[in-house]
Amino acid sequence: xxxxxxxxxxxxxxxxxxxxxxxxxxxxxxxxxxxxxxxxxxxxxxxxxxxxxxxxxxxxxxxxxxxxx
Numbered sequence: 001x002x003x004x005x006x007x008x009x010x011x012x013x014x015x016x017x018x019x020x021x022x023x024x025x026x027x028x029x030x031x032x033x034x035x036x037x038x039x040x041x042x043x044x045x046x047x048x049x050x051x052x053x054x055x056x057x058x059x060x061x062x063x064x065x066x067x068x069x
Contacts, residue, residue, distance in 0.1 A: 014042065014056070021053040024059075025056050028062075031060075
């Protein structure tokens with residue numbers, strides 16, 4: 001799996017509300033490791049989504065710091 005495929009899979013998992021919060025938080029962390037502007041945009045959406053689980057939002061915020069950093 002290349003970086004673009006991994007990115008798409010992680011975004012899909014992050015946004016898949018049928019997955020539990022722990023899995024979606026893991027996807028957020030993965031996006032933080034990939035980094036780049038596209039990952040930052042997806043993570044920022046998750047952080048600002050008030051309907052998102054708190055665990056997922058926290059993981060997305062931490063990952064955003066890593067990705068932007």
